[in-house]
Structures are given as C-alpha cells and as structure tokens.
Amino acid sequence: MSADATNSTPPGPVAAAPRRRTRPRLDLRRLGRAALLGPTSRDRLPDAIGHVVEAHRAHFPDADLEPLRRAYVLAESSHRGQKRKSGEPYITHPLAVTLILAELGAETTTLTASLLHDTVEDTEVTLDQVGEEFGAEVRYLVDGVTKLEKVDYGAAAEPETFRKMLVATGNDVRVMSIKLADRLHNMRTLGVMRPEKQARIARVTRDVLIPLAERLGVQALKTELEDLVFAVLHPEEYARTRELIAENAARPHDPLAEVAELVRQVLREAGIAAEVLVRPRHVLSVHRVARKRGRLRGCDFGRLLVLVNEDADCYAVLGELHTCMTPVVSEFKDFIAVPKFNLYQSLHTAVAHPRAGDEASGDSDVQVVEVLIRTHRMHKVAEAGVVALGNPYAAGADEQPGGDGERADPTRPGWLSRLLAWQREAPDPDTFWSTLREDLAQDHEITVFRPDGASLGLPEGASCIDAAYAQYGEDAHAAIGARVNGRLAALGTVLKDGDTVELLMGQDPAAAPSRAWLEHARTPTARIAIQRWLAAHPAAADDTPRSKAAARTPQNALSAHGEVRPAPHKAASTAPAHGRDHGRPAPADAVVVDRPHTAVRLAGCCTPVPPDRITAFVVRNGAVTVHRVECPTAARMQAAGRTEAGVRWGDAAEFRVTLLAESFGRPRLLADLTEAIAREGVEIVSATVAPPAQQRVHHTYTLQLPDAARLPALMRAMRDVPGVYDVRRAQAPAPQHGS
Template identity: 40%
Template sequence: MRQYDLIERVRRYNPNTDEALLNRAYVYAMKAHGEQKRASGDPYFTHPLEVAAILTDLKLDDATIAAALLHDTIEDTPTTRAEIDQVFGPDIGHLVEGLTKLKKLDLVSREAKQAENLRKLLLAIADDVRVLLVKLADRLHNMRTLEYMPAEGRARIAQETLDIYAPLAGRMGMHHLREELEDLSFRQLYPEANNLVRERLDALAARQSHLIAEIEQQLTRKLVDSGTEAVVTGRRKRPYSIWRKMERKSVGFEQLSDIFGFRVIVKTLRECYRALGIVHTTWPMVPGRFKDYISTPKQNDYRSLHTTVIGPGKQRVELQIRTQEMHEIAEYGIAAHALYKDSKDSPSDMLSRESNAYAWLRRTIELLAEGSNPEEFLEHTKLELFHDQVFCFTPKGKLIALPRKATPIDFAYAVHTDVGNHAVGCKINGKIAPLVSELNNGDEVDIITSPAQEAPPSAWESLVVTGKARLAIRRATRNAVRVQYAELGRRIVERLCQRAKREYSDEKLTGALPRLARASIDDVFVAVGRGEMRPSDVARAMYPDYKEERISPVPPPKSEAGWFGLKKGKAVQFKVPEADQASSIPIRGINSDLPVRFAPNGGAVPGDRIVGILTPGEGITIYPIQSPTLKDFEDAPERWLDVRWDMDERSPQRFPARIAIQSLNEPGTLAQIATVIAENDGNIDNLSMKRHSPDFTDCTIDLEVYDLKHLNAIISQLRAKKVVAAAERMMG
C-alpha cells in the first residue's frame, strides 16, 4: 500500500480528513523504522501501514490512524514519547504510549511479563478506547502473517490471541474481528481439526447450495408479500465456532443442525417483531430456540432476535432478525458507535455514555487493577472475558449478566462485593436452593445475607466462575488470614516485652517502624506472625539496649515435672509453661482468632503440657511437650513460643489425637473398637490398618476428643476389650 492509497481510504468515509497529519505520520514512521525487517523479510513499516488500513475499514478518526502508523516507534526504535508529543501532539503521544509494551520488567516467568503488559494495556484502554481498536488491528495483522514466525512463537501468540484478544474483541461487540482472530488461532493451534472441519463445510455447502438459495428466496418473498422490506442473506458458521460446539456438546459434525443460518435485515425495530411473527406463522418454531436480545441486549450491546424454525425441505433454519444499525453494532461493536463526531468530550467519555460494553470494560479493569499478583491478574482477566452468558434478575428486576455455569455466589458478587462476602443462602425463583446451583436464563435470584458471616469460605474460590467473585473471595480470605497473623504477632511481641520487663505500646513501636522497614505496626505484627521477622528484632528496634536470652527447650521424660533447655550454653531445668501465665499465648482451638494448627502426626489435646512452634507462613503448630518431633527444632530457639490452653467450658471443642492399636485378626474386631469410641463420644477422623502377623493387625486411628481425660478413658476401655492386645497414644 502506498501513501496516497491510505489517504484515499480515509477520504472515502471522512472527506474532511487532515491529510497533512496522516502524511506526516506516514513519513515519520517510515524513517523511524528505517531498515528494520519483519520475520517475512518485508520492510517493517509494512506492518503499521497494514494496521492503519484495517482501521480504515472501521472508519476511525485521523488521530487513531496516525497512532496506528506510529504504534511501534517508541517500543522498537529510539523514538521517545516526548518526540511524538512534540511532532504530533499529546493526544497521539498518549495513544502510542498506551500501545507500547513495558521493556524493563525484572520478572522471572513469561506469564508474569505477559500479565504486566496486559495490565498496562488494559489501563490504557480504560483511559481511551482507541488504544484497544489499534491493538486489536495490530494483533489481527500479526495473526495474518504468523506463518513467518518460529513454531514455538506461533503457538504462544495464537494461544494468547485465543485466550485474551479474541474474547476481548467479542466482549466489545466486534463479532467479525473476533471470528477472524479465532479462526487464525485455530488454524495454528489445531491444524488437523481445522482442515477436517473446513473440508466438511465445503462439502456440505456444495451439496446444499441450491437449498440455501431456495430458503433465501422463500424468506424474502414471504416478507415482501406481507409488506416488510428485508434483505435475507445466508451464512455458515466459522470453523472454530463449529469445532468448539462439537467439543462442548460432545457431538459429531453430522449432528449439528445450525451450521447454516440466515440474517434478516429490516429497517425499523417494529419490523423486527413483525418479521418474527411472519416467520413463526409460516413455519413451525423449534421450542426453546427463541431468544430476544433486543429487549435484553448482551453486555457487548449486541441486539437481535434469534429463532429456529423447520423451514423449506424440513430443514432446521436458524434466523437472526435485526435492523441495519443493530447489524453494524453486531459486526463492528464499539467501533460502530458515532464516537468521533464534533464534540468537546473525549472519545472515551462519549463511548461510556453510548456503549454498555465499554462501561463494563472500564469497571472490570478498575477491579482487576487492584493489586493482585501478575499470574492472578491474568487468570481473572481470562475469566472476565468469557462471552457465553446467562441473564438473571434480582427481586427488583435488575438484569445481571453472568458467564454460563455461574452460581448464586457469582450473582451475589455481581450485585455487590459486600453481598457476596455476607451471603449465606439464596432463593432461585422463590425456592430455597444451594449456593452452588447452576443458574439458567431468566432465573430470579434472591441472595440471603447475614452480618454474622464476616468473610466468605475460602472453598468458594474453586466454585465460582467470574473473575470478580474469585478476586473478592481471595481478597477477603487474605484479609482474614492477615488479621489472624497480625493478632498472633501482637501477642508474641507483647509477651516478649512482658518477659523482658519492658513496656510495650503502639506509640513506641510506631517510632521504631523506620528501623524495621515497615509502613505500619500491623505490617510488623503480620511479619512476626508469619515467622518472617524475629520478635527479638522488634524488641531491639523499640529498645536498642534489649539483649535476647535464648532458651531452647528439649522434651523431658514423662516423669519429669519440668522441661529442659539450654541457657547460655548450659543445660538447665525450667518449670512448665503454666508457671508464667501472663506471658504465655492462650490457645483456644482451631476456630480461634489465631492461625493455629496441631501436630500433624498425633495432635495435642487440653491437659497436655504444650509448646508452640512458629512455622513461617503457617502460624503456630502446637505440640505436646513430650513430642519427639520437637528435637528437630533445637537449633531454632527463636521459633519456640510459650503457649497455654484457654478453654471455654460453655463451648467444648474437639481436638486431634492419634492412637495405635494392636488387635486380634478376627471378624467383628473393628466393629468393637469403633463401638467403644462411639459410646465414649469420640469421633474417628481417619483410620488405617496393616496386617502385623497372621493373628494380629496394627490399626492407627486419628481421633477427635475433648481433652486428655476423655482420650485416656477411651484408651482404657479399648484395652479392656479381649480383641485388643495393646492400645497406646501416638505422638509425632
């Protein structure tokens, strides 16, 4: 394409085009790229020129065409943003910078780099939609010339296009562009499937060409006879769309009934419904196949009537009925809106008033930009770009569009984050239903909330399908865990100060924040609770003269009244933790406000003398003081914590314990063991058995009991059974 060819293409739809601007951008970009070559061997400048040509098909403004010509100059040449601003103005400079990838990314994984560049692009799109239009045209031309890239690069770019850019085009209502991106990606990623589907399509089209023409003629004649002018055109589905449907529904090519469809373009909205009535009174409608996207448009502004009838020759005929304006929006999406007419408003401001799709995109980008790590951002973005939707309603009639397979949990978060966080139940169409139910088109969903639920269960994250819900659940879970770690860290620091006979205050710690390189005291407590910062370092930051007295406990024999440890290199005996109630951290149970877990191979129960081991990232692990595992922590005295039981007798809880049983190998043995445990109100959490000899079996049982007295009573009664040779408590 020559310079004058591009100008002529723009002049066809914009007679008042600024030819001087376009000529200046053409020459500037050509000189900037100089001798650069593409993978095909063509001059690099052919790429931005073709991108600009694609945008002329969308009838875009001069600034966007100029930005397309310049879009790679900052990224791939010595050109700077300041130079672009000086020559072309800040508006075009802003667009070009929005299309420039981040170069200096010190990130390990390719996914992280991809996500950070996508984040930058989406933020630029939220500021000006023209960035998106140039980017999609850029990706389309790259996909059209992808065969010149190395095989590995082709697969990566095609997958990225299929995962992100094609769905993004679909979300923006750019149906035609989305389909071409999907088909080009399909050709690269699944060449055999692509060739097979195309061969089947061509063969079917050859066999049914006369039938397609006949249906077009009959439909047109019937509508004209009824006083409705219409243009009827036949079309066939694209290869990727057919293959995806075959995969999703697990059907063969021959079982598809909507490979061919017809569009009926009429003049007015009233004629859409009139044409629908004519079609339905002429041919029988297929039940369940009618959809009215005019009264309830899709989020990408798509509007049309869909129906399927048994038409001429007893063939199923899929119809889309729409006006010319609806058709342009269906094909070109946001680019079809009259954005760039004379107005003092920015294109994005104008579009936000006219396009639901762009309004959705801006809200989504604002949500995604809230600080998740790069991999999560990429995951949430892909989730948000799903375009197969169901439409549900609130009890007040508000329409909520969700991806297919969405649950009431997704619905709750779509209404408001607080509604999702406090959701405890739901009604679907007036009936109580599980929160994990799959929603269908037209469902009325009433979310039941409770202030008692402060945060959603973390398990919900694996049940939802929308990025907004998943992000909100993950954030709420993190906040809840952060609160737990902060509370643990506070208790550790306060008790350390008590033992050192130093006064603790938030004001004192606030003054020490610069020495700890933390922004807030909560950050300090979280770091201590997670095991990322030593409590003695916090004490030293508050009191520079603080000297740590390290004590490394060692488990004693069962008969000892105290426990042993090393103090200044010498073995000494210490009293049990109960001797220092004030400086010990109270342990109430798993459901407390502290991140607490119990020894994985044996647990701990009230009545045991216990010690806490601080595990980085996991909180406190509680061990009985006689646990042999504690020897593994002798060289890490800073991880030992004084802890004590603090039980609420009004709300008894069960705690984990493990017992080993050697039993006779005869029928009914296991039943007798289980009966003893059940009669004593114990709960079996896990059980494993191993044949010890022909006459005996070793059985390991993980129990839940209330306290040490309860556990000993169960063990005592097990020993009394004739089928039990031995029963002992196990400690890991």
C-alpha cells in the same frame, strides 16, 4: 508488535484461513515499495495509504485526512530500515492494522494512533513527541498499546503489558480496538515463526484476545481470529473442516440460496424492503456444528441474514416468516428487546425447509435454516462492536472526569468495570494472568437486582458470595446470608438472570471469610479478596471448623472456638433430656388459681410469663398446668374435656421462658448469642442446637428471667446478634386432626 515479530506471507494452514474482506488482501511488496518512496508533499496523499483512505471515506466522507498523512510520514520515516522477518518493510504492519480498523469504520483519531502504534516501542519517537504533534488522545492510545520492556519486567512483561492495556481500555475502548487489529494481522502472518512460538501466541490469542473481541462486540475480528487459532492449534481438524466446506461448495444445488430467494419473495409480497443474504459460517463454526449434529447438510454451512431499515421492520419480517414457513420455536431469541452484554442486537429464528434436493447428497429431507434479522445499524454494530460507536469524546459526547482524574467512557461495559476493579487487587503478575484467563473464559453474563432497584452484572454461575463482594468489596467478609427473590438463601446459592438479591450483613468488625467460600466464588473480585484474607491469616485459614462454618451446606456450622458441636444426626444440647416435659413448678406467688393448696406448674410447651394471657387445666394427681391461651396444647386439652381452673398472674418476679432463635451458621454465633443473653441479666437453663440445614441453624433456649418485663428487651437483643434473623416464643406443635 515488535519489528521482527512476524512474517507477512505464512506457509502452512494459517495462510489457507478464509477471509471476509471487502477487497483482496493488499500486495505488501507493492505497499512496501510505495512506503519506501518516502513522504510526499502536503498537497498529495502518499500512495501507500490509498487503501486506508478509500476505506475510511466509505464511512466518513468528510473526514479530515491531514492527520493520517502526517502520521504516515512520521511512522514511515521512523520505521525506515526496519524489516519484518519476511523481509518486508516494517511499515507494512501498521498500514495493514490501520486498514483493518478503517474497514470496520474506526474514526480518524483511532486510525492516526494505529499508524503510530509501534513507533514508541520500536523507534526513537517518544510519547511526548507524539502528544505534541497529534494531541493528547492519540498519545493516550499509542501509550495504551505500547508493550512494557522485557529487560525491565522479565517474565512479567506480557501479563503486566496486558494489565496496562486493560487499564487504558477502561478509559478508552479504542486502545483495545487497536490491539485486536494488531493481533489479527500478526496472526495472519504467523507462519514464519517456530511452531512452539506459533502455538504460544495462538493460545494467548484464544484465551485472552478472542474473549475480549467477543466482549467488545467486534465479531468480524473475533471470527477470523478463531479460524487462525484453530488452524495453528488443531491443524488436522482444521484441514478436515475446510474439505467439508469445499465439498459443500461443489454441490450443484445450494439449499440456502433457494431459501434466500423464497424469503425475498415472501417479503416482496408483504411490501417489506429488505436485503436477504446468505451468510456462510466460518471454519470453526462449521466444525462446532459438525461435532454437535454429526452429519452436516447443506443448510448447516451458513445462515440467512435479513437486513431492514427500522426496528419495527425486524418484527414484521419475523411475523411473515413464521406465517409463511414452519418456525422452530425453540430456536427463537429476541436480542433486540434484550441486547447481549456486548451491544449485540438481532432476532434469531429458524424455519423448516422441505426440499426435493439432490438424492445423492442426502439433502432430500427437511432441513432447518437459521435466520438472523437486524437493521443495517445493528449489523454494523454486530460486526464492528465498539469500533462502530466512533469517538466517545467527540463534540456532544459526555466527557466527565472520574474522581481519580480518569475519563468516564460511556461505552465502558459492566464486565470491563468489574475486570478493572479486581485487577487492582491481584497481588502479582501470575495471579493476574491466570485470573484474567479464568474470568474471560466465562462467556455469559447475568443481571441481578438489589432491593433498591440498582443492578449488578455478574458472570453466569455466580453466587450470592459473588454478589456480596461486587456490592461491598472486602466488607463482604461480614456477609452472613441473603434473601433471593424474598426468600432466605445460603451464600453459596447460584443466582439466575433477573433475580433480586438482598445481602444480609453482620456487624462484627472481626468478621472473616471461610475457605469454603472459594468453592462458590466465581468472580475474581470475590476470589482474590477471600484468598488475600486467608493468606494474611494462615492460622484462621488452617482452622477446619472455621472453614466449614460458612460452607454452603455446613455440617458443623457453629463448631468454632470451643462452641457446641452438633452431632450429625441429633440435636446438640447443653442440658440432658429428661423425658416428657410436664413443665416446672411455678415460683411462689407467681400464679394464683381458684384451687387452694394445689400444685401449680407452668407448661413447658409454651412457657407462659407475664403479661401473657393464660389458662389452666387440672391434670393427673390433681395438679394444675398453666398454658398460654393460644397454646395448641391448651386447645387440645380443652377439646378433650379436661377440667379448667381459674387462673391469674400473681406478684412473683422470676419466670422461666423458652425462646426459639433462627440464624445463619457462622463462627462464634453461640458465643455471641449467649453473651447477648447474659448482658440482659438472664440465666440460661438449657440450650439446644439442631443440625444445620442449608446454612440455617435452629436454636432452642430455656431461660430464667429475673423479671418477666425484661422479655421484649431480651428478644430484641438476641435479634441484634449478627446472623440471627428470627427470635420467637416456643409453642407446642398444632394439634393433629382427630386428636
């Protein structure tokens, strides 16, 4: 936006880029001469803004043009004497930017700010003067697009300027509308720059401005920017694609025109009022289709656009096309019922078109014609995006101040709110700049739901880790797992559009993220929070076991701080195995059986304790084993005809029990579990930990209870340990059929 930034008449491939315009490009030399005539009387608008006024009145016939007149007078007098590198008066640049916005349907306030958008940056005009003359909104928009000085910020000036602009956009999306139009005109006039500077500007446009245009739904600017960038960065491929377009245009038969006429006839007969247009693809779009399909045919160079008056008419058109022509079912998409995240609405379909055609051209076979169906208003929004929404602060619009004094913009989309959230946490300009490009490279969005019905917008490929940080911020360090659509899932699980996600959070105030989480974090919010914690705790960050503990599929999920490390292929145990478990002798007076002087054992398979209902069977050597009534082993022994013995609980206090615990893997889990058990006054006889699978860990504890009545309280205490989602009594496997 600086006074010497660009040239108005570029040589080379950029000048050849196609334009979708309602009128020929302005004669900037004539415009410059008109501008130099200076301000006119209040009774007459300056000739130099005639094109802007004409375009503006097409959208707003009753607009008050006085602000535009005064803005032009101030801009022209302030920039007088400044030249672009082409030699044109500098005022031609804000005029061209304002015309772009006027043709898109921007309202008067945006156009006023656009005329003034470089005055504060490049002239002696101050923001206070702009505010006094034109009001707070115009002042805010001009400030939003004013670059930060390199003398103050050095190499950080560009990323910090974009950060400032994005924050301003969060309050008012019109800031970014002006910036996009400004970049479009600069890209149109880029040819005078050195090749290396052209390439640098084109790359920033590709990585930042084009994705922002896509997200704000301003397709008219996005597609032209794409072609201009394509011409600079890939001139040979650009030239070849232009040749293909020219060759197709020279063909005697246009299959798209034939299908368009056929569609018009079908809709006339059905009584549906519709406008059917052939919509040529822009250069980069043709290049992409060529790479995807190889040989291009006539119908690949464009699509049909059907415009109707009402939403219901869109579906009526679709029905007629699918009835009278052969639809390609896989190509149907309904973006009316489910709009895209950038406000875009349309029906997409494709139909097969058999034609005799031109044998020499290779177009005699069946071709597929893509069709877009939308209302006139949908088309306006599809082309102009947020620009078409007008002034969100006009009378009747909600204007609610935020908690920090910022205005609440009803047009702010979810992706922008997320971007504003993470940019505050970016520690330095380099991190912000690289993260911004990564974030904008993710060009699809999904919506997931919390159990309470609230929604979270996330980029495609996001995981439960991303959902946790989106919902809880840095408190997500304590995340231990999730339920996705009601089923337990690892934190690294990739979410799909429409999933319901319940985050399971631990209570440990010292909870920490793992470096392994970075492998599954897709959002800047999550990545920056994790990286900041790791940078602040280098010792923990270098702790390999800790890092592995929270990975998506950890191999040593519990091996932190001296805890038990499970072997790769067998269960880890704090006590050696001793062969088949036949139980242990019952404590004295614990169990009373109807066979005096008989050895009594409590079965190890179900470890019964009072007040369990119990049964007993005589085993070899005349001993009696006591089982819980519901134990599968007891059922198997009964089915085998084993001799039963009468049994009841006695008066002894101490009992042994086996509990199974299920948890998500995390550091210090065993330590926390054993501490919880110890607090209940219970002795751990043995503990085994199975190898983790999908971040879930299975534990088996054999415990000595001083009082069987403490069992319910013990199980509750174990369940309260962060990460533990189930604790139950051990039970032998169910008997196999035929055993």
